[in-house]
Amino acid sequence: MRTSERARRTSSAVVLYVIILVAFQVFLITVAVEAFQTDTESLAWATAAVSVTLFAAAAAFLRYLRP
Amino acid sequence: MTEGQTPIEVPVAPPWKRDFPYQALSEEEVTRREFARYLVLGAGTFAVANVGIAAWTQLRTINTGEPRAILPLADVAVGEPHLFRYPGDADPAILVRLSDTDVVAFSQKCTHLGCVVYYEPDQQRWHCPCHEGNFEAQTGAVISGPPTRPLGRIDLEVRTDGMIWALGRHT
Numbered sequence: 271m272r273t274s275e276r277a278r279r280t281s282s283a284v285v286l287y288v289i290i291l292v293a294f295q296v297f298l299i300t301v302a303v304e305a306f307q308t309d310t311e312s313l314a315w316a317t318a319a320v321s322v323t324l325f326a327a328a329a330a331f332l333r334y335l336r337p
Numbered sequence: 338m339t340e341g342q343t344p345i346e347v348p349v350a351p352p353w354k355r356d357f358p359y360q361a362l363s364e365e366e367v368t369r370r371e372f373a374r375y376l377v378l379g380a381g382t383f384a385v386a387n388v389g390i391a392a393w394t395q396l397r398t399i400n401t402g403e404p405r406a407i408l409p410l411a412d413v414a415v416g417e418p419h420l421f422r423y424p425g426d427a428d429p430a431i432l433v434r435l436s437d438t439d440v441v442a443f444s445q446k447c448t449h450l451g452c453v454v455y456y457e458p459d460q461q462r463w464h465c466p467c468h469e470g471n472f473e474a475q476t477g478a479v480i481s482g483p484p485t486r487p488l489g490r491i492d493l494e495v496r497t498d499g500m501i502w503a504l505g506r507h508t
Contacts (some may be wrong), residue, residue: 273464281369281370282369284373285346285369285372285373286454288373288376288377288380288420289376291376291380292376292379292380292383294378295380295383295384295387296383298383298387299383299390300386302386302390302391303390305390305391305394306390306393306394307447307451308486308491309394309399309508310394311391311395313348313396314390314391314394315395317387317390317391317393317414318384318387318388318390318391321384321387321388322382322384322388324380324384325377325380325381325383325384328376328377328380329377329381330382331377332370332373332374333376335370335373
């Protein structure tokens with residue numbers, strides 16, 4: 271496989287990962303709202319921690335994308 | 338064209354371009370990196386929202402109610418429910434006299450998705466018709482169905498003058 275082809279496929283995979291992470295964020299926001307409604311503070315903070323971690327992961331993936 | 342010259346290749350427009358021969362002033366392309374950047378920005382927004390919701394959940398104060406007279410015990414028949422609002426006007430609550438001396442009250446909001454619950458005297462339980470959730474009449478504990486938490490119990494006191502007082506609500 272040529273280098274450019276490999277780079278293109280890698281960047282496509284990275285974009286796919288980021289899309290999955292963002293989709294997971296949508297799920298997490300529903301969990302957070304449910305935690306709010308049920309007044310479950312521990313669940314709300316755990317959800318926030320996972321959400322921030324996912325955001326950091328998505329930002330890190332962005333670095334692997336070729337300009 | 339003279340011999341030896343290579344023919345010039347004229348780019349052929351795609352059919353849709355011929356059918357719709359209009360061009361925007363600036364037809365911009367979103368690169369893969371830009372698209373991913375938008376997604377990461379979206380993820381950041383969600384993360385901030387999640388942290389905000391968690392902070393809100395932590396910091397908000399829940400109105401558990403002030404002591405308030407509801408109605409005289411003599412006005413409630415055994416097995417008959419009585420609807421009232423507690424602790425605020427937007428908080429439906431339900432009271433039922435289980436026996437001559439035993440009166441219980443709960444928030445009428447089902448702990449599953451907030452539908453109102455009703456008392457079923459023949460089954461001795463609180464029933465949520467939305468998703469078939471059932472709660473124990475005396476304690477409000479979950480008997481069956483999707484709810485995982487008991488009903489919000491309201492502490493009651495029957496005072497010497499026969500008046501039922503709500504003292505506060507458990508969340």
